[in-house]
Amino acid sequence: MRITNCHTHTFTDAHIPARYPHWGLMPFKRAPGLVKGLAFAARLLGQEGAAASLRRLHRFQQEARLPAQADIFAQLVAQYPRGTRFVVLPMQMAGMGQGACRASLAQQHDELAEMARAWPGLVIPFATCDPRLPGAAEEVRRCIEELGFRGLKLYPRLGFAPDHPVLMREVYPRLNDRGLALVSHCSRGGVTGNVTRADADAFSHPMAFAPVLRAFPRLQVNLAHMGGQCDWEAYITEGLNPYDPHARARNFLVTLREMIESGDFPNLWTDVSYTLFQSEAFLPFLRLFLDHPRLRARTLFGSDFYMTRQEELSERAVAVRLRAGLGEALFRQIAETNPEAWLGEG
Numbered sequence: 001m002r003i004t005n006c007h008t009h010t011f012t013d014a015h016i017p018a019r020y021p022h023w024g025l026m027p028f029k030r031a032p033g034l035v036k037g038l039a040f041a042a043r044l045l046g047q048e049g050a051a052a053s054l055r056r057l058h059r060f061q062q063e064a065r066l067p068a069q070a071d072i073f074a075q076l077v078a079q080y081p082r083g084t085r086f087v088v089l090p091m092q093m094a095g096m097g098q099g100a101c102r103a104s105l106a107q108q109h110d111e112l113a114e115m116a117r118a119w120p121g122l123v124i125p126f127a128t129c130d131p132r133l134p135g136a137a138e139e140v141r142r143c144i145e146e147l148g149f150r151g152l153k154l155y156p157r158l159g160f161a162p163d164h165p166v167l168m169r170e171v172y173p174r175l176n177d178r179g180l181a182l183v184s185h186c187s188r189g190g191v192t193g194n195v196t197r198a199d200a201d202a203f204s205h206p207m208a209f210a211p212v213l214r215a216f217p218r219l220q221v222n223l224a225h226m227g228g229q230c231d232w233e234a235y236i237t238e239g240l241n242p243y244d245p246h247a248r249a250r251n252f253l254v255t256l257r258e259m260i261e262s263g264d265f266p267n268l269w270t271d272v273s274y275t276l277f278q279s280e281a282f283l284p285f286l287r288l289f290l291d292h293p294r295l296r297a298r299t300l301f302g303s304d305f306y307m308t309r310q311e312e313l314s315e316r317a318v319a320v321r322l323r324a325g326l327g328e329a330l331f332r333q334i335a336e337t338n339p340e341a342w343l344g345e346g
């Protein structure tokens with residue numbers, strides 16, 4: 001089986017703003033051991049929010065402090081069988097209002113292109129952009145037309161809508177013409193830009209992509225994380241009134257499944273990254289959800305490496321748990337068959 005992991009990252013601390021996640025934490029970014037101790041103390045004191053953000057910082061430090069994207073990639077390759085391919089997604093955080101990054105977006109893309117040349121066929125590079133920043137559409141064009149990148153990654157939680165005019169007029173038409181793939185972060189977790197949590201959630205909601213899916217039917221859109229861990233937890237733990245349409249519409253997981261299963265959005269995909277790596281309790285639900293033929297044909301294997309480094313188990317341990325839990329035929333569908341179709345290789 002040729003596995004394609006459709007969601008990985010290799011960006012380094014050169015691509016993270018100096019003041020992220022908070023300017024008060026700047027001194028700790030230079031002393032990772034201290035951060036780990038503080039995270040433990042915060043957890044003891046019941047400061048889950050603080051503990052979580054410190055853990056996030058520590059996680060970034062462990063992997064992101066490696067000097068080059070290729071160093072991070074070398075760690076990722078070691079977690080999978082020979083021949084596994086990786087979609088590598090860059091990140092532009094310069095528009096967060098948290099200070100500049102040491103490396104520009106063009107430099108991040110160039111380094112990724114170099115890595116794709118060093119690992120021919122195994123690194124599948126995607127571009128990224130923040131449509132609010134100058135030169136966004138031109139940089140995406142350069143990546144696709146000159147560097148041979150295979151798709152685009154977006155992160156609306158940073159503070160822009162998926163139907164931002166620059167994307168609608170200058171970016172999506174070019175991708176749509178070529179039938180290229182797009183990944184968009186779709187969960188209540190992750191990085192939030194200089195906007196309220198409610199706004200970031202509204203930009204991330206699966207239905208926020210509906211106008212894009214309708215206007216660009218050849219664009220193959222992966223709304224990543226299958227709704228995200230918060231909405232999986234709410235669905236499983238608190239439950240959900242099946243007769244309350246508003247409750248259903250608020251839950252990302254339920255909405256996303258309905259959008260795909262309805263057949264109204266044939267160019268809509270999702271991946272299991274991070275969410276399925278976060279809790280063992282989610283796996284039987286995924287197994288059941290994949291009984292629906294449309295969802296089964298639109299679900300992609302992805303992990304969100306190196307974000308998963310904060311979890312207890314290694315990447316390899318979780319990937320194998322997923323493979324064993326789904327069975328060989330179903331795992332092949334999401335890890336080999338579907339990725340090839342999504343990337344336009346089928």
Ligand SMILES: [Zn+2]
Nearest residue numbers: 007009304307
């Ligand atoms: Zn990710």
